[in-house]
Amino acid sequence: MKARTITGCIFLLALLSGHWSWLHAGIDIIPCPSQVQVGDGCFSVASDTAILVCGPCQEQGRYFADMLRSASGYELAVTAADMDQAAANRIMLHLDSSRSDIGREAYHLLVDSKGVMLTASTNAGLFYGLQTLRQLLPPEIESDKPIAGIKLDIPYITIADSPRFAWRGLHLDVSRHIFPVEFIKKYIDLMARYKLNTFHWHLTDDQGWRIEIKKYPLLTAIGSQRSESPLSATPDKGDSIPYGGYYTQKEIQEIVAYAGSRFITVVPEIEMPGHAVAALAAYPELGCTGGPYKVWTRWGVNSEVFCAGKDQTFTFLEDVLAEVLELFPSPVIHIGGDECPKDSWKKCPQCQQRMKDNALADEHALQSYFITRIEKYLNSQGRQIIGWDEILEGGLAPNAMVMSWRGIAGGIAAARQEHSVVMSPTSHCYLDYCQARDRTGEPPCWGGYLPLEQVYSYEPVPQELTSEQARWIIGVQGNLWTEFIATPAQAEYMAYPRAIALAEVAWSKPEHKSLARFLDSLKMQLKRLDMIGVNYRKPEGK
Numbered sequence: 047m048k049a050r051t052i053t054g055c056i057f058l059l060a061l062l063s064g065h066w067s068w069l070h071a072g073i074d075i076i077p078c079p080s081q082v083q084v085g086d087g088c089f090s091v092a093s094d095t096a097i098l099v100c101g102p103c104q105e106q107g108r109y110f111a112d113m114l115r116s117a118s119g120y121e122l123a124v125t126a127a128d129m130d131q132a133a134a135n136r137i138m139l140h141l142d143s144s145r146s147d148i149g150r151e152a153y154h155l156l157v158d159s160k161g162v163m164l165t166a167s168t169n170a171g172l173f174y175g176l177q178t179l180r181q182l183l184p185p186e187i188e189s190d191k192p193i194a195g196i197k198l199d200i201p202y203i204t205i206a207d208s209p210r211f212a213w214r215g216l217h218l219d220v221s222r223h224i225f226p227v228e229f230i231k232k233y234i235d236l237m238a239r240y241k242l243n244t245f246h247w248h249l250t251d252d253q254g255w256r257i258e259i260k261k262y263p264l265l266t267a268i269g270s271q272r273s274e275s276p277l278s279a280t281p282d283k284g285d286s287i288p289y290g291g292y293y294t295q296k297e298i299q300e301i302v303a304y305a306g307s308r309f310i311t312v313v314p315e316i317e318m319p320g321h322a323v324a325a326l327a328a329y330p331e332l333g334c335t336g337g338p339y340k341v342w343t344r345w346g347v348n349s350e351v352f353c354a355g356k357d358q359t360f361t362f363l364e365d366v367l368a369e370v371l372e373l374f375p376s377p378v379i380h381i382g383g384d385e386c387p388k389d390s391w392k393k394c395p396q397c398q399q400r401m402k403d404n405a406l407a408d409e410h411a412l413q414s415y416f417i418t419r420i421e422k423y424l425n426s427q428g429r430q431i432i433g434w435d436e437i438l439e440g441g442l443a444p445n446a447m448v449m450s451w452r453g454i455a456g457g458i459a460a461a462r463q464e465h466s467v468v469m470s471p472t473s474h475c476y477l478d479y480c481q482a483r484d485r486t487g488e489p490p491c492w493g494g495y496l497p498l499e500q501v502y503s504y505e506p507v508p509q510e511l512t513s514e515q516a517r518w519i520i521g522v523q524g525n526l527w528t529e530f531i532a533t534p535a536q537a538e539y540m541a542y543p544r545a546i547a548l549a550e551v552a553w554s555k556p557e558h559k560s561l562a563r564f565l566d567s568l569k570m571q572l573k574r575l576d577m578i579g580v581n582y583r584k585p586e587g588k
């Protein structure tokens with residue numbers, strides 16, 4: 047095999063233009079792998095190709111066989127076997143936990159005349175290798191119906207690949223609008239294709255409580271229903287149409303398991319102390335005035351929040367979190383912490399008393415007390431908290447992680463205090479922001495202008511940090527807030543293809559990024575998304 051060592055895809059593109067262009071259809075891998083060597087020739091998967099698995103990775107073998115089945119009609123046998131490198135016409139999956147040279151989510155892939163040899167030290171690594179393999183197969187592989195005479199050619203190639211960041215996130219707000227379980231699974235499937243590994247599920251907010259909590263049935267009986275929603279053209283007016291819904295614990299378990307088998311951690315977000323009106327509508331005694339409150343029918347920031355002066359607020363939240371922990375194995379739990387107006391605390395004698403008793407200088411310190419108290423509980427249960435960057439105000443809870451959204455200053459401050467940070471600034475990561483300057487013909491959207499190219503250009507590690515401090519930046523995340531996104535089709539339109547750009551930001555080494563190569567490879571990805579019915583937005587001029 048003639049092989050050329052190429053570091054990253056920029057060089058690959060150079061080689062592929064001209065003489066090597068025949069390979070192009072096969073090599074459009076996004077996110078761009080760390081190292082690629084391309085050979086001359088192709089291995090063709092046939093109906094008698096064997097999938098050989100070694101170690102406890104039967105499941106990965108079956109996953110790949112399933113991936114090939116619908117388009118080809120092949121029922122490839124998955125067999126536990128010793129890794130005999132000499133065997134031919136085989137796809138070998140080798141889980142070798144002793145390979146300390148292959149990182150936790152990394153993989154090595156070799157495709158040559160004998161077939162495929164995929165090696166990883168974890169099942170996650172194998173899974174990512176299979177996603178790469180999928181992208182090396184022709185886009186017809188995505189068909190859900192058999193294609194007569196389909197050619198399953200995989201170019202000869204050697205890839206060594208590993209992610210840049212540990213937290214590669216995509217968020218979905220299901221409070222402002224709720225989405226069906228089937229759609230959540232599709233959202234997760236798409237994430238997995240692009241090696242994203244963290245699904246941040248925003249389950250509660252002013253406009254709807256969406257998670258069943260057995261101990262507090264009114265959270266869903268009352269808190270999941272609002273009397274109307276804002277009109278998208280005139281959000282200060284309502285549409286007079288009741289809206290609601292929630293996920294049962296059974297559905298949540300199903301989604302968490304589904305994500306888990308795709309190596310995606312589901313991080314639930316239970317908002318506190320602000321964005322809590324839906325919970326207050328159900329249990330008004332948890333607010334400072336005692337209500338009554340109504341599940342909010344407008345967007346924005348509501349001044350009614352959980353009362354920080356009452357002990358029953360904390361009892362309630364700990365009870366809720368206890369059920370959340372049963373459902374979500376995630377080591378990290380998102381507690382919100384954003385946009386909490388302090389008006390009601392200022393007027394509340396119990397909050398003022400709490401401040402006095404604990405020598406808290408102001409209401410920001412009271413918010414810090416609130417978050418720290420919740421952190422203590424979650425830490426005692428073996429979990430860590432993450433919160434929006436407002437949790438820095440009044441002092442960061444000792445073990446908290448920070449999600450920097452109002453720009454990057456919060457992320458910088460937290461990293462300097464040696465706290466882990468996920469970068470998610472509105473400027474580059476807010477997928478609810480508009481994709482066109484001219485909004486004619488665009489669905490309603492929120493906020494500023496955030497084109498695909500700008501998402502792609504994002505560098506999550508701020509230059510202001512020393513290399514020591516930069517280690518605290520553990521990842522990056524795209525957020526999909528749904529005030530203006532009412533349907534699955536619209537959610538896909540806003541998320542894709544920008545989420546693919548974000549996936550490359552999260553996975554690929556910065557020196558391997560190239561907008562030209564990305565946009566070129568994206569064409570083949572979009573073909574695949576067409577085949578699986580994703581309502582993405584067509585990139586400008588394409």
Ligand code: TNX
Pocket residue numbers: 384385434451476478492493527528529
């Ligand atoms: C700010 S991001 C919010 C959300 C909104 C979003 C709209 C954050 C922590 N809070 O409540 O939905 O802006 O872009």
